[in-house]
Amino acid sequence: MSSPVEILLKSLLVIDRLSVTPVYIQIARKMTSAIQRGVLVPGVKLPGTRMLAEMLEVHRKTIVAAYNEIDAQGWIETLPNRGTFVTKKALVIPSEPLKNGLDYISSHPQRAGFLFRESMLLDRSVSVSRTELEFTDGLPDVRLAPLDKLSKAYASVLKRKNNSRLLGYSHVEGNEFYREELKSYLNNTRGLHIKKENVMTTRGIQMGIYLASMLLLERGDHVVVGDLSYYVANMIFQQAGANILSVPVDEHGISVESVKKLCETKKIRLLYLTPHHHYPTTVTLSAERRVALLNLSVQYGFVILEDDYDYDFHYHSSPVLPLASADASGMVVYVGSFCKAMAPGLRAGYIVAPENFIVELAKLRRIIDRQGDLMMEQALGEMLREGEIQRHLKKAQKVYHERRDLLCSLLKDKFENELIHSLPPGGLAVWTEWRKDINLMKVSRECLKKDLHLPQTLLFQTGKLSAVRLGFGNLDEVEMKRALDILEQAVKK
Template sequence: MSSPVEIPFPSIVRIERDGASPVFLQIARQMINAIQRGVLRTGVRLPGTRTLAELLDVHRKTVVAAYQELDAQGWIELVPNKGTFVAHRLPGQEDSPAGFGAELLSGYPRTAGFAFEQSMLLDRPVTLSRAGLEFTDGLPDVRLAPLGKLAKAYSSVLRRGNNRKFLGYSHVEGNSYFREKMADYLNNTRGLHIGTDNILTTRGIQMGIYLASMLLLRSGDNVVVGNLSYYVANMIFQQAGANILQVPVDEEGISIEAVRALCEMRQIRMLYITPHHHYPTTVTLSAERRMALLSLSVQYGFVILEDDHDYDFHYHSSPVLPLASADRAGMVVYVGSFCKAIAPGLRSGYLVAPANLIHELGKMRRIIDRQGDLLMEQALGELLDEGEIQRHIKKATKVYHSRRDHLQKLLDEQLSPFLRFTTPPGGLAVWTEWRKDISLMRVSRECSRYGLHLPQTLLFQNEGLSGARLGFGNLNEEELGNAVEILNTVLSKAGYVH
């Protein structure tokens, strides 16, 4: 029988003095864990309460309470005149299925003990990298985010005496003040004609797409997307059980004739589109096609799910207004967010639709996210009211415009033998079409050796296509220069001669 002196109890029991759990429960639970892992074996004599109290630097009464808890649960045995021992028959060994409790735990189970359906969705997820440089699919530079202004506004909301209304549960479609300011902002910048009852707040665009899909789609429904299209949205549609039908995309956006042909052949439930800057090719849907698409949606009764993921950044003339601004029949569901306008980690999005649909979507959102972040929404609403977000977007647009032009120059000077591109009128990414003899996966792997992360999700390569979406927003001009230089080095060393 092991001596209790040989057991390193200070290593077994780590006490958090400021933890939420009482200290005696921390001691009891960690000793149970040690018994389950076999560190404290059955029959081992435990130290007396005074000795263990000294070892753990706690009051003796705390250890007494811990031992009482362990005894009550059946993990230890108190033997008069002999001491305290780990129980020979542990909880779970009596009247239990074979194997349960019979073997001590060596760690948390690696696999579930029950069957469940496995999905191919996100088998190629967005990968995180510690590389110093990274091309994204069009993320902003968080270094430009107005964090000071946001922190001040958020802190102010927390300090107010009336903040309790933001700290409890709510049954509304988001912070009413934020929705009011958001309605004003969207009406002024996007030509919408909405009120607070037309807005549901979300945790970003993907949540908006998910909620709309779960409510509006049923298994077997047909969803039309561009070829190419946003892979995450496609995964959401597949999760909803929908069939995905692709239509061509050219320099004016998706083909209206192809959409019409599909509608004549089968019932279409939804069309998903990123009209301002098509994902991934960045082309803008022409005004003529916008009106034709709205007309088709009314004629054939399909929902238009409009994803306006980077409307805020445009570099030349005024941006083309969203389809939702010209929707008079209630056929458009419009999703957007501040994740690119401010920072991706700020999960603040919105979904715009007719009031009766917003009401139903609000019910569905409460299943997965009861109310959103009312405190943050209040702070954002105040920044909108003060014009801080609008000023930030105006300043950031100038920075991103300069970075786009700089990347264009770098691509022309260093990579023109390998690829071609069209300068996008806005957004935070450039679509590049590469020579078909270049393996983009190989280029991605080699770039990582030089400290440049080129995610697989940005690469589109098959027999008829070789393209990559290069986001420039997160890189300053020096970093863009380094990234393009790495690409040039990799391509040259790989033997892709000019």
């Protein structure tokens, strides 16, 4: 007669013959899980290898290998002339009574058995589309990215023997060569006057905002943003415990007078700006207001966090230089990236700030990301030195200029009675203000039925405002016409 343990093991150790996981590993994992859950209690004697092999219809060597694996992990012990036992030191994880032992140990718990903080602040996130067409908030067309040049540069970096050092730990501020090239690029294109010691690389702009907020903000600090503002940055500030104060934004950017009035009544710690093209309305902060805000930051002691997310794309005249280019007092922390210039999946961001701030920021970065991808940074640095990224931006700017004009032309033709919009001077999105009687959420749902994704994060509908931020960078001419046709049908319905 079979023992209770043998009967139990026969029901627990069901082998998937089609799995790529070796059979002995399957057996070892399931037995280990049974021991951890207390199904096989400490001290119980296990069947011999020959008997268990016959029971499971496998070779005896498979069971020997499985027992060796479990023994190496310390879950069982073999006593001479006595047999193999579950060690009495085995950790038993308390659990609910098993309804079906096999189902229970083959699936992970859906909910945690412990308490933790849950946040509503982070619920609104960027949605991932599975539709054929999608409006974004201003993402580039990854099909235009110079992937052939990047792959050749990356392969070349990997092949060089002296680059093996890049696979180990190095400077947490980022690849030194890349920072040197990035420094030159930023100085030439943005009017900065920095050294590589003023630069730290990140995994994109959001990481830069997060790290700066972690270092700068304490719970209860006041952060000033535009009304409206970038929702991800707002979530980061709220998660840090800051109080968000909003000020109006007009056709010349954020209101300096409103910022000044707040400074007169409250201690402002940080002002968050997207000055080149304000998010989401795309207006450019005037040069006069930039000077005024820099003076206010010195007078009242608040930090300016300058998010220059799409500086590389401007279509009419030379762009207004960043506030960081005129910061003589060390009050500006400047964040940017190549994610919009190249592709969102290429997480290549950077922070520019006074050197002592970068040193402290690097200590904080070490906790969550030791140094980034030094190999990729080396490849990007070489592309900068050879002018490949600059040439790509020049070509892409022409394409995006044409797409912007096409979108604005189609909006005028199809939605003359439904919305108003202005021609943005740069960037990859158009701000559209709609009639208030149009339910934008219903429009979004109707678009989805036609395989067009209009994300909720692009909709701004309140009692005072009804607007949509429409990105055009990711859509070619044919796709854009189809998308606008679907949008028109959804609005009419």
